[in-house]
Amino acid sequence: MIAKTQTAIGFSPRTMARGIPWWLSAAVAAVGLLVVLPVGALIGIAAEGDAEIWPHLIANVLPASTIDTLALLAGVAIVAGSMGITTAWLVTAHHFPGRSILVWLLPLPLAVPTYITAYIYVEIFDSAGLAQMALRDLMGWRSRADYWFPEIRSLPGCILVLSVVLYPYIYIAARAMFLTQSASMLEVARTLGASRIKLFRIIALPLARPALAVGVSLALLEALNDIGASEYLGVRTLTVSVYNTWLNRGSLAGAAQIACVMLAFAVGLILIERYGRRDRRYALSPKRHRTVHPVPLAGGRGWTASLLCALPVFMGFILPTGFLLRETLRGGLVDQFNLDFLAHFMTTIGLSVIATIVVLVIAVLLVSAARLSKNSLTKGVLLAAGLGYALPGTVLALGLMTPLVGFDNLIGTVWRHLTGERLGLLLMGAAGGIIIAYVIRFLSIATGSLSAGLDRVSPSLEDAARTLGASRREMVWKIQIPLMRPALASAALLIFVDCIKELPATLLLRPLNTETLSTLVYTYASRGRFEDGSLAALVIVLVGLIPVIQLVRSAEARPKVVADNTDLSGTASP
Amino acid sequence: MANISFARGLLCGAAALGALAGSGLSASAEEMLNIYTTREPGLIKPVLDEFTKETGIKVNTIFIANGLEERIRTEGANSPADVIITVDIGRLAAAKDYGVTQAVKSEALEKVIPTAYRDPEGHWFGIALRGRVVYASKERVKQDKISYEELADPKWKGKVCIRSGQHLYNISLIAAMIAHKGEAKAEEWLKGVKANLAKKPSGGDREQAKDILAGVCDIAVGNTYYVSLMLNGKDEEQKKWGQAINVILPTFEGGGTHVNVSGLALAKNAPNKANAVKFMEYMVSDASQQIHAELNSEYPIKAGIKIHPTIASFGELKADNVKIAEIANLRKKASEMVDKVGFDQ
Numbered sequence: 001m002i003a004k005t006q007t008a009i010g011f012s013p014r015t016m017a018r019g020i021p022w023w024l025s026a027a028v029a030a031v032g033l034l035v036v037l038p039v040g041a042l043i044g045i046a047a048e049g050d051a052e053i054w055p056h057l058i059a060n061v062l063p064a065s066t067i068d069t070l071a072l073l074a075g076v077a078i079v080a081g082s083m084g085i086t087t088a089w090l091v092t093a094h095h096f097p098g099r100s101i102l103v104w105l106l107p108l109p110l111a112v113p114t115y116i117t118a119y120i121y122v123e124i125f126d127s128a129g130l131a132q133m134a135l136r137d138l139m140g141w142r143s144r145a146d147y148w149f150p151e152i153r154s155l156p157g158c159i160l161v162l163s164v165v166l167y168p169y170i171y172i173a174a175r176a177m178f179l180t181q182s183a184s185m186l187e188v189a190r191t192l193g194a195s196r197i198k199l200f201r202i203i204a205l206p207l208a209r210p211a212l213a214v215g216v217s218l219a220l221l222e223a224l225n226d227i228g229a230s231e232y233l234g235v236r237t238l239t240v241s242v243y244n245t246w247l248n249r250g251s252l253a254g255a256a257q258i259a260c261v262m263l264a265f266a267v268g269l270i271l272i273e274r275y276g277r278r279d280r281r282y283a284l285s286p287k288r289h290r291t292v293h294p295v296p297l298a299g300g301r302g303w304t305a306s307l308l309c310a311l312p313v314f315m316g317f318i319l320p321t322g323f324l325l326r327e328t329l330r331g332g333l334v335d336q337f338n339l340d341f342l343a344h345f346m347t348t349i350g351l352s353v354i355a356t357i358v359v360l361v362i363a364v365l366l367v368s369a370a371r372l373s374k375n376s377l378t379k380g381v382l383l384a385a386g387l388g389y390a391l392p393g394t395v396l397a398l399g400l401m402t403p404l405v406g407f408d409n410l411i412g413t414v415w416r417h418l419t420g421e422r423l424g425l426l427l428m429g430a431a432g433g434i435i436i437a438y439v440i441r442f443l444s445i446a447t448g449s450l451s452a453g454l455d456r457v458s459p460s461l462e463d464a465a466r467t468l469g470a471s472r473r474e475m476v477w478k479i480q481i482p483l484m485r486p487a488l489a490s491a492a493l494l495i496f497v498d499c500i501k502e503l504p505a506t507l508l509l510r511p512l513n514t515e516t517l518s519t520l521v522y523t524y525a526s527r528g529r530f531e532d533g534s535l536a537a538l539v540i541v542l543v544g545l546i547p548v549i550q551l552v553r554s555a556e557a558r559p560k561v562v563a564d565n566t567d568l569s570g571t572a573s574p
Numbered sequence: 575m576a577n578i579s580f581a582r583g584l585l586c587g588a589a590a591l592g593a594l595a596g597s598g599l600s601a602s603a604e605e606m607l608n609i610y611t612t613r614e615p616g617l618i619k620p621v622l623d624e625f626t627k628e629t630g631i632k633v634n635t636i637f638i639a640n641g642l643e644e645r646i647r648t649e650g651a652n653s654p655a656d657v658i659i660t661v662d663i664g665r666l667a668a669a670k671d672y673g674v675t676q677a678v679k680s681e682a683l684e685k686v687i688p689t690a691y692r693d694p695e696g697h698w699f700g701i702a703l704r705g706r707v708v709y710a711s712k713e714r715v716k717q718d719k720i721s722y723e724e725l726a727d728p729k730w731k732g733k734v735c736i737r738s739g740q741h742l743y744n745i746s747l748i749a750a751m752i753a754h755k756g757e758a759k760a761e762e763w764l765k766g767v768k769a770n771l772a773k774k775p776s777g778g779d780r781e782q783a784k785d786i787l788a789g790v791c792d793i794a795v796g797n798t799y800y801v802s803l804m805l806n807g808k809d810e811e812q813k814k815w816g817q818a819i820n821v822i823l824p825t826f827e828g829g830g831t832h833v834n835v836s837g838l839a840l841a842k843n844a845p846n847k848a849n850a851v852k853f854m855e856y857m858v859s860d861a862s863q864q865i866h867a868e869l870n871s872e873y874p875i876k877a878g879i880k881i882h883p884t885i886a887s888f889g890e891l892k893a894d895n896v897k898i899a900e901i902a903n904l905r906k907k908a909s910e911m912v913d914k915v916g917f918d919q
Contacts, residue, residue, distance in 0.1 A: 060913035126781070127788035128815065143789030153776040208728060234738070234776025236918050244740045247640060248909035250668055294820045298916050323891070331808075398641060424845075508641045512608055512634040512654065519637075527614045528780050530810065541687045 020373045020472070021489035028369050031362055035440055038399030039263070039387050045399070046260050049253020051460035052243065057258070060153065061241050068155065069237045069265075072230065075159035076166060076223045077216050083163060084170025084215055087309045089204045092178040092194075093186065095294045096302035102309045107314030107552055110168040111544030113501040115228030116521065116537050119530045120320045122232065125152040158233040162223045169222075170215030176555060177211040178204065178292060186292055196297075217273035221266060225392040238262050239392055252398075259395045266390030273385075273448075321541055327534035330419035336535050345539065348516040351431055351506075352499035355438035359495050360488060362439065363446035367484070368476045371454055385447045393504030397437055400509070404433050414511050433509040438499050445498070446491040453487025454480060470526060493547035500543055517543075587836050597901035605631045607849040611659040612642050617870055618659070621788035621862050628856070629913050630848050646674040646841060655675040656850040662742045666698040666837050667902035675839040678851060686858040686876045689890060691835050700898075702872035705891055706747050707831065709783050709819040714792045720824045722751065722832070725795070726766025730762030734770040735782040735791035739917035740909060743779075743797060743834070748911060749904035750832050755898045757907065765915050780804060780815060796820075800885040802871035805821040820882065821888045836872060 083529050090096070091103050124130050127144055129152075151157060186202055194202070230237050240260060246255035297305050319570075328334065366385065370378040388396060408425040415423040427433050465479055503518045510519065517536045524533030609615070615622070615635040617788045622633045634654075638645060643665075658669055669675050671691060677696040684692070691700035708720050725734060750767065772791035779786075782794035783804060804816030823831045838857060843852045856862055858876055867874040871882040873891060887906040912918065 040730050056910055056913070060910070064919050103662075122777070122781075125778075126784065127783040127790050128811075132788065144719065144785075145789055153772065153781075154774065231738075232777070234774050234918070240740075243640065244909065244913075248664075248740055248742065249906045250671070252644065398644060401645060405648045405650065405652075409650060409652055423652070424654060425649060428649060429654065508638060508645065510636065512636045514636075522639075523614050523616065523637060527616065528778060528803065529807070529809070549712065 015248065020369050020378075024369050024372075025377060028378055028381050031366060031443075032377070032384055034436070035381070035384050035387055037403050038391060038396050038440060041399040041402050042256050042259060042391070042395060044402075046255055046256035047253075049251060049257060051115045053249070053251055053257075055255075057241075057245070059412060061244075062238075063489050065236050065238050065241045068235055069224070069239075070158060071155060072162070072235060072237060073220050073223060075156070076162050076219060076336055077157055079163035079217050080167040080219050081170055081177045083167040083312045085174050085205070085208055085212060087167075087312060088174035088178055088208070089200055090305045090309055091290055092175060093199070093204070093294060094305060095253045095296040096239060096305040098306045098310065102306070102313065103556060104549070104552055105313040105317065106171050107548055108313065108545065108548075109165050109320075111497060111541050111548050112165060112317060112320050113220070113503070113518065113537075114162060114165050114226055115232075115525075115542060116324075116502065116540070117165050117316070117320050118229035118232050120323045121152055121157070121161050121526060123530070124319070124323060125150075125157075128572075151236060153232075153234045153497045155235050158230055158235045160315075161229055161233065162219075162226065164312060166219035166222055167312055167316065169219045170212060172551075172555065173211035173215035190295070200454070213272050213275060214382055217269040221389060222263065224266060224269070227392060227394065231318065238265075242392070242395070256395075256398075259392070262392075263387075263390060264312075270386045270390055270444075272382075280559075299377055321399075321538070324534045324541065326537040328538055331534065333423070333532065335533040341536075344515045344517060344520055344536075347431075347514060348500055348518075348540075349543070351434055351438070351516065352496050355435045355442070355499050356492050356495045358435065358439050359446050360492055362443060363450050364481065364484065364488070366447055367450040367454060368480050370451070370498065372472060372475070373482060382447055382451070388445040389442070389444045391441075393437075393441070393502065394508060396441060397505040397508040398431065400437055400505075401428075404428055405508075412555040428509065429511055431511060431514065433511075434506055437505040437509055438502060441502070441505065442495045442498050443496050446488075449487045449491035449494070450484050453484050486554065490551055493551045497544045497547050500540055577696040587764055605629075605846075605849060607631050607633050607846055608654045608656045608852055609633060609659060609853075610642055610646060610655045610657070610841070611635060612638055612639055612665060613637070613659055613661055614835065618866070620869060621857070621865050622733050623855060624684055624865065625856050629849075629852060631852070634723040643672045643674055645762070647672050651843050653841065653843050654845060656844040656846045657834075657853055658839040658841055660839075661704075661836040662746060662834055663898045663902045664742050664746060664905045666693075666700075666839065667899065669839050670697040672812045674842050676842045676844070678840045678854065683858060683871050686744075688875075691837075691875060698837050698839040699854065699858075701863075701875050702836050702866060702870070703833045703891075703893070704821060704836070704872050704877060705831045705833050705888075705893075706743060706795065706818060707798055707888070708794050709786060709794045709801070710822050711786045711792045711819050712755065712818060716821070718820070718822060720793075720822050722747070722824050722826050723763060724824075725793075726763045726770065726886075728766075728768045728770070729795060732772050733792040734767065735772055735785045735794040736767070736775050737778055737782060737795075738775045738911035739764075744795070745905050745908045745912070746901050747795070747832050748908035749901045750894060750896050751828070752904045752907060752911075753900050754826050754829060757911075761911055761915065764917060766889045768915055779829050780812065783815040783819050787815050798870040798873075798885055798888065799806055799859045801888075802882055806871075823889055823891060826891065826894055826896075829896065832892045832894040833873070833891070835875075835898065 033126050037121070087102075089108055091099055091106065103310070122129065125132070132149055135141070135147070135149070139147070185207075186199065189199055189203055225239065227239050229241065231240050231243070239262070242255045242258045242262070245258060273553040296302070332531060366378065366382055370382055404427045405425065408427050408429070411426050412423045415421065427436070462479060463474055465475055470478070503522055506516055507519055507522065510516070515523070517540045521530075521533040524530055524536075594608055609622075611618075615637050625631065626633055641854060642658070642660070645652050646658070648883070648893070649655070658675065660666060660669065676699040678699075679696055687699050687701075690700065691703070708725075710720075723728075738744070739748070742838045748760065751763055754762065779796035779800045780789075782796050783800070785791050786794055798821065801816055801819070804812040807813070825831055838848050838854050840847070840854065844854050857866075860876070860879065863876045864880045866872065866881055867882055871885050873881060873885065
């Protein structure tokens with residue numbers, strides 16, 4: 001609607017700005033090249049192979065693993081979706097015991113990496129795990145044959161594990177939506193005597209649809225790319241098939257071909273996300289900023305609401321963190337905290353901070369360029385920025401390796417000709433490869449967040465600046481960047497947490513003697529001693545908590561900011 | 575707020591990178607050896623430390639479970655990799671096929687390692703062996719002998735546990751079965767094992783022992799050294815898993831127990847080739863073989879080295895006669911067979 005109005009009036013920064021300077025175009029094109037690099041390499045690898053493996057794959061692998069993948073995605077969509085929507089609605093529309101604390105606790109599972117939760121759930125709920133052993137002692141059962149207990153190493157188990165970690169994506173998006181929009185409609189409906197359930201059905205659900213699309217597609221991308229949790233829990237997804245084809249049948253080309261098929265799934269999810277985001281932009285009129293007034297739920301209803309909201313927090317955060325804490329104390333793991341550990345910690349933080357900064361700079365560049373001139377170049381590059389998030393980490397790393405080393409070898413060869421010395425590898429030999437992988441993987445979080453943030457800014461502001469004779473540079477520095485600042489902060493936090501948690505690309509691209517906290521956890525786990533990595537895992541969670549809490553703080557403060565200041569401020573939620 | 579933490583983070587990052595670069599520069603002055611390993615380096619650290627102490631060569635490691643060969647191949651002529659350490663014949667053979675290894679001619683290595691456990695051209699060398707054996711419930715299984723063929727016997731219906739058929743340990747076992755019986759019979763056998771499974775394959779080898787303790791199944795397939803690691807580790811829970819089982823060394827009908835190797839290879843473009851060969855020879859010295867056997871509970875490759883007491887308690891190992899190189903060639907077939915019978919479904 002906004003876009004239509006602009007065209008009708010013919011007076012907007014987009015139509016006024018006649019293109020962007022050549023250097024900005026060049027920079028945008030360079031970024032575009034960078035983000036399609038791994039996908040290009042992947043397609044290149046896939047093209048090297050012939051179709052030899054496909055008869056076998058079609059007959060024996062793909063039907064089952066496609067069904068498993070679809071079942072996993074559907075399960076996560078339903079379970080995580082209902083967890084996220086229900087909790088977001090309850091804490092927004094109602095008062096009940098513990099609500100003010102739960103608002104803070106609900107997003108916290110975001111700080112716990114999926115593979116860590118999977119390991120912990122197996123430790124706790126597996127056949128001879130803590131939960132079943134305690135039950136046996138209590139009931140006097142002797143064998144697994146004496147009773148029924150849900151199997152954690154299974155498809156439903158995997159759906160549960162992924163859902164309790166990923167529901168915050170939906171919760172955050174839905175809560176932001178409910179907070180900023182539903183006030184007037186909700187009040188009208190309440191005045192007209194609609195029941196609580198009806199309110200949820202006719203107001204909350206339709207309103208949350210765009211948020212649901214954004215949150216669910218992000219969660220599903222994560223689920224699709226997960227390898228650690230699903231493999232460990234015995235679910236044969238397409239990602240696992242990629243691994244088997246590559247490692248057991250020695251066919252990297254075949255693996256790349258399956259990965260290309262998966263990319264189609266992922267692009268589908270991204271398009272859904274885009275679609276949801278587009279809807280949200282229209283919905284988010286800056287004028288409507290009255291916040292919802294929560295209605296108390298009395299007695300049993302209130303406690304039920306408390307329980308419903310506390311359960312995901314318990315399963316996704318308290319249980320895993322509690323387990324890690326217990327193992328850290330029980331195993332005397334605090335002793336692991338030595339200089340080496342500190343060095344790994346610094347490496348993790350250092351890599352994540354640098355990657356975050358690079359991502360933000362690139363994202364600001366892209367989004368500003370797109371705002372100044374909506375030509376097909378900027379539009380295409382913004383779209384392509386989503387590709388990195390769509391690739392499983394290992395596939396991204398494999399795709400990146402060839403171009404990275406190609407660059408390194410070029411420099412090395414030139415160096416050898418000039419000096420006669422062997423230089424070694426520049427990017428792969430230092431941490432350059434990891435940082436580039438993080439940047440490509442997480443760029444879309446920043447561009448998405450910033451675009452959404454800037455889309456909420458009324459173009460009339462820039463029109464006014466333009467009329468007053470502001471140059472393009474002034475528009476960017478004095479108007480766009482200051483207005484993007486809240487969105488920048490939230491994007492930075494999310495990217496930072498994601499970098500800290502990232503495992504597969506880090507594992508494959510790091511230089512000699514380099515460990516991050518997540519590779520440390522992986523190292524212990526591959527020794528069959530996951531518990532020994534509890535300290536490192538706990539530190540990942542704690543470091544991840546800081547930005548998540550910061551994020552909640554800014555999200556929860558939003559209504560006030562909007563009310564106090566102008567229509568224009570506001571944080572774009574991820 | 576965000577700005578302050580940014581600034582602080584930036585400082586941290588700069589410091590970390592500085593340290594990284596610094597270590598790279600200072601290291602270039604001394605004798606070095608770069609090891610690329612698919613085994614977690616903590617497992618061999620005492621051996622590495624001993625090597626550094628003896629020779630003064632500083633050892634750098636990188637642990638990459640999947641994709642190690644790809645990385646070395648991509649890195650090409652400038653790859654810092656000197657030595658590749660990996661487990662399973664499949665991966666050793668793959669490294670050679672990928673062209674990331676080079677031949678080593680070393681009397682020290684050839685004298686110690688039997689021809690069955692090294693590449694005829696010297697591209698890889700086995701330094702220790704592990705058996706793929708049967709874990710049997712102490713409580714519920716009375717027999718002390720079993721053949722691999724018997725795993726498909728309907729008398730075990732609903733009583734067998736095993737990790738994913740696509741795991742490289744199982745792929746090699748199935749490949750060995752193909753080598754013994756031919757493809758058709760091996761497939762029948764695999765179907766039979768599948769029909770006997772108590773639950774869908776998942777977890778690692780230790781989880782199978784755990785399932786036996788829990789009463790999910792009576793017998794399971796696992797590697798020898800895990801039993802020792804469970805029994806002698808410091809984790810009380812895992813001790814219980816280990817105590818719940820007896821190890822039976824199974825044999826193929828007309829053959830022996832399926833063994834696999836962990837081994838070494840010299841990287842094709844090793845920048846520190848002399849150090850690398852020195853290290854490879856060190857790995858078959860009495861001292862390092864002894865540490866390795868104690869530390870990882872694998873069967874030492876060198877005759878006369880003491881086997882870990884827990885491993886020795888399983889009885890005498892009679893290794894199977896199928897050539898390990900033949901197993902490598904049949905892996906792809908085995909992997910496809912696992913899919914075909916829907917073993918993991």
